[in-house]
Amino acid sequence: MFRRLKEKWGIRRNIDIVLILICFSFAGSSVVFIKGYYFKFLGFDAHTPVWLKTVAYLLFIFPAYQFMLLGYGILLGQFQFFLAKEKALIARIRRMFNSGK
Numbered sequence: 001m002f003r004r005l006k007e008k009w010g011i012r013r014n015i016d017i018v019l020i021l022i023c024f025s026f027a028g029s030s031v032v033f034i035k036g037y038y039f040k041f042l043g044f045d046a047h048t049p050v051w052l053k054t055v056a057y058l059l060f061i062f063p064a065y066q067f068m069l070l071g072y073g074i075l076l077g078q079f080q081f082f083l084a085k086e087k088a089l090i091a092r093i094r095r096m097f098n099s100g101k
Helices: 002-009 014-042 050-075 079-098
Strands: none
Touching (some): 014 079, 050 079
């Protein structure tokens, strides 16, 4: 498994894989934690339409996750890896919106 991830991500050391996976898990856990407070702040409950929760998620939680990945990447020495992934994500999003022009 590590060998495949190292090849796919262009990483040489096993410790970097471990640190990257830790960053992903910390960022995911943090987002789950803040999502509850954010939705509560907005007054969302079980009766809030799913479409409204989805829009709120995309506008705040998704970008927050991306920033958390960068933050945890800084703390664990993997900033360059996550910065490259963020740049690729932004490029894909741009292409998606520019494809119709």
